[in-house]
Amino acid sequence: MTEINRPLCLGAAVLALALQSTLATAQTIEEFYKGRQINLIVGGGAGGGYDVYYRALARHMGRHIPGNPSFIAKNQPAAGGLAAASAIYTTAERDGGTIGAFANNVTMDPLFGATGARYEPLKLNWIGSIGKLQNVCATWHESPIKTIQQAQEREVIVGAAGATSNTALMPKVLNAVLNTKFRVIAGYDPAAGLTLSIERREVEGICGLSWSTMKASRPHWIRDKLLNVIVQLGIEKLPDLPTVPSALDLVTDPHKKRVLTLILMRQETGRPVAAPPGVPADRLAALRRAFDATMKDPAFIAEAEKLQLEIEPMTGAAIHSLLTDAFATPQNIIAEAGALLTPTAQKQ
Numbered sequence: 001m002t003e004i005n006r007p008l009c010l011g012a013a014v015l016a017l018a019l020q021s022t023l024a025t026a027q028t029i030e031e032f033y034k035g036r037q038i039n040l041i042v043g044g045g046a047g048g049g050y051d052v053y054y055r056a057l058a059r060h061m062g063r064h065i066p067g068n069p070s071f072i073a074k075n076q077p078a079a080g081g082l083a084a085a086s087a088i089y090t091t092a093e094r095d096g097g098t099i100g101a102f103a104n105n106v107t108m109d110p111l112f113g114a115t116g117a118r119y120e121p122l123k124l125n126w127i128g129s130i131g132k133l134q135n136v137c138a139t140w141h142e143s144p145i146k147t148i149q150q151a152q153e154r155e156v157i158v159g160a161a162g163a164t165s166n167t168a169l170m171p172k173v174l175n176a177v178l179n180t181k182f183r184v185i186a187g188y189d190p191a192a193g194l195t196l197s198i199e200r201r202e203v204e205g206i207c208g209l210s211w212s213t214m215k216a217s218r219p220h221w222i223r224d225k226l227l228n229v230i231v232q233l234g235i236e237k238l239p240d241l242p243t244v245p246s247a248l249d250l251v252t253d254p255h256k257k258r259v260l261t262l263i264l265m266r267q268e269t270g271r272p273v274a275a276p277p278g279v280p281a282d283r284l285a286a287l288r289r290a291f292d293a294t295m296k297d298p299a300f301i302a303e304a305e306k307l308q309l310e311i312e313p314m315t316g317a318a319i320h321s322l323l324t325d326a327f328a329t330p331q332n333i334i335a336e337a338g339a340l341l342t343p344t345a346q347k348q
Contacts, residue, residue: 029286033067036097040073041088043081043102048190049213051075053130053271053309054101057291060300064290073101079116080164081106085274089119092276096283099275104133105164107269107319111327112338121323125275125284126316128291131212131309132270134234135166136241137174137182138227139205140198148180148231148245155181158207159197161190163343170208170233173263173340174247177256182207205230211238212310219308235264258329262337265326269319270312288316 040058044050051073058071076084081103088100110117137158139145145156160168163186171182185203188194195218197203211232214221221227229244237246248264251257273291275284294300295313304311314322 028066029282030066032096032283033065033069033286036067036069038062038065038069038071039092039098040071041084041092041098041100042073042075043077043084043100043106044075045077045190046075048077049210049217050081050101050103050271052216052307054273056300056303056307056309057101057130057273057294059303060297061290061294064293064297065286080109080162082109082114082116082118085124086116086118088274088276089124094276094278096275096279096287099127099273099287101271101273104267104270104272105166107272107323108266108326111329111334112341122320122327123277125277125279126319126323127273127275127284127287128295128316129269129273129314129319130271130295131312132234132314133267134211134232134238135170135208135267136211136214136229136233136238136244137170137205137207137231138209138229140201141226141228142201143204143228145204145230146228148178148247148250151180151182151230152178153181155183156205157183157185157203158205159188159194159203160184160186160206160208161188161194162186165190166208166210167194167206168208168343169341173260174207174231174233176340177251177253177260178247208233211240215310216308233264233267235261235268255333258333259336259340262326262329262333263341265322268322269314272314272319274316291316 040054042051042054055073058073062069062071076087084100085102085106092098107121110119110121139156145151158171162168168184168186171184174180175182188197194206198206229241231247232238232241232244233247248257248260251260275287292315295311301311
């Protein structure tokens with residue numbers, strides 16, 4: 001290429017990009033989404049608890065977007081959902097045609113230095129969350145451990161999924177802040193394997209189990225009173241469990257309470273959905289409006305009730321506000337919380 005032609009080619013390229021941007025801006029929301037499929041990247045395995053929630057969302061949200069696009073869900077469960085979030089942040093198209101749906105840990109794992117998190121949570125465009133994730137610790141009804149105080153007195157063997165799962169991490173957290181004596185046997189399949197481990201009496205209980213997921217997948221455990229729920233793990237107590245103590249209420253040391261509060265803030269965002277950075281503002285606004293409308297849609301609510309899904313939505317703005325507070329936490333608190341969330345448990 002000659003020196004004379006090079007500036008002309010560069011100018012043509014810049015002009016083409018500007019024209020493309022102008023055309024995109026000129027499109028209405030309806031024109032952009034009409035006849036389109038929105039890719040919903042699910043950071044969890046097919047058939048799992050998160051997947052059930054997000055596929056229900058995918059069946060209804062398109063009706064509330066001008067142009068009525070369809071949704072196609074694609075599972076990308078690697079690295080506990082961090083791979084999906086990293087893909088949304090780094091490689092996904094930023095036109096509003098691809099969004100991500102994640103596990104609750106994704107919103108705050110980078111704060112704790114998680115390896116594999118190639119994204120900045122505060123730069124993702126949060127659309128909303130379907131509901132909170134509120135965990136409990138429970139023993140099988142035949143276990144002599146009926147209270148959290150008894151779990152402070154003798155060792156309690158609990159089953160867990162992978163070493164980064166809540167079922168592996170929450171017992172470790174409680175041992176640190178409440179002096180409990182949970183011993184984790186990790187490595188069970190997070191679906192049937194984990195629940196069968198307690199039914200087969202291979203372990204005494206499970207700690208860090210999602211209450212809403214359990215209600216959906218094992219309703220007879222609650223109906224037939226097969227569990228001793230000994231403590232709940234959430235910023236607020238569950239209405240279903242008014243007499244079960246909250247771990248936050250049991251922690252008396254102010255410093256430890258701040259550490260536990262930061263850890264439990266991860267659960268508040270529950271089942272979050274986000275768009276990549278750089279999505280045009282009008283399309284992001286349309287996605288947020290559609291999400292909020294879906295949470296109130298009678299057809300979606302009816303399906304959620306049929307599937308026994310708990311809907312307790314949070315707006316995208318509320319997620320961003322919560323994360324802003326979390327990332328402003330003093331570094332010593334973040335470091336201690338991060339250390340407790342570093343996987344150490346192995347199957348024994």
